[in-house]
Amino acid sequence: DGGITQSPKYLFRKEGQNVTLSCEQNLNHDAMYWYRQDPGQGLRLIYYSQIVNDFQKGDIAEGYSVSREKKESFPLTVTSAQKNPTAFYLCASNSHNQPQHFGDGTRLSIL
Amino acid sequence: GEDVEQSLFLSVREGDSSVINCTYTDSSSTYLYWYKQEPGAGLQLLTYIFSNMDMKQDQRLTVLLNKKDKHLSLRIADTQTGDSAIYFCAEILGNQFYFGTGTSLTVIP
Numbered sequence: 515d516g517g518i519t520q521s522p523k524y525l526f527r528k529e530g531q532n533v534t535l536s537c538e539q540n541l542n543h544d545a546m547y548w549y550r551q552d553p554g555q556g557l558r559l560i561y562y563s564q565i566v567n568d569f570q571k572g573d574i575a576e577g578y579s580v581s582r583e584k585k586e587s588f589p590l591t592v593t594s595a596q597k598n599p600t601a602f603y604l605c606a607s608n609s610h611n612q613p614q615h616f617g618d619g620t621r622l623s624i625l
Numbered sequence: 626g627e628d629v630e631q632s633l634f635l636s637v638r639e640g641d642s643s644v645i646n647c648t649y650t651d652s653s654s655t656y657l658y659w660y661k662q663e664p665g666a667g668l669q670l671l672t673y674i675f676s677n678m679d680m681k682q683d684q685r686l687t688v689l690l691n692k693k694d695k696h697l698s699l700r701i702a703d704t705q706t707g708d709s710a711i712y713f714c715a716e717i718l719g720n721q722f723y724f725g726t727g728t729s730l731t732v733i734p
Contacts, residue, residue: 520667545720547722554726555726556725557668604668611655611656611720613673614715615670616667616668618665618666618667619665619667621665
């Protein structure tokens with residue numbers, strides 16, 4: 515079945531450590547997105563990519579980095595500069611002007 | 626980003642109708658969407674409405690759109706315990722999505 519796969523489902527980060535969240539899609543979508551979800555705050559856009567080898571900052575990009583080397587993959591790195599990384603991270607993808615499809619999320623916690 | 630507003634909580638009794646409201650900011654939005662999020666999961670597309678429509682019905686779901694007031698609602702008929710979830714409305718401008726804060730629906734047996 516086509517879809518978006520996020521891994522791992524749960525991730526723990528130590529102080530000063532960078533961690534990478536994986537997002538893979540086999541829907542042949544051009545655009546991919548990363549959102550952060552905190553309780554009662556809805557979704558906030560971190561980064562998005564409309565095409566391979568190009569990406570743009572969203573509303574809360576500080577402390578995060580991404581790459582888009584392949585159409586189907588859009589990994590998110592949470593760097594040590596992100597001082598409050600504990601959240602639920604959602605990856606989405608879509609074709610132009612079509613609804614976004616979401617993965618099942620990765621919950622990141624601090625050790 | 627755009628401000629898409631929803632009330633945070635709604636409780637209804639099983640079998641009653643639920644109405645979840647949303648106000649959006651840009652009348653040039655082409656589509657408006659409703660998503661459902663169950664605990665610990667991603668968002669699942671429930672339904673959508675094109676901006677030139679006033680109403681769309683899909684089984685137990687009815688979407689109403691008032692473009693003049695920039696108001697969108699989702700009515701769930703005969704609400705079941707399995708409908709307990711967070712519901713997000715979203716508007717699309719260009720290829721940018723703007724999501725509401727989400728409404729947490731609790732269905733009381």
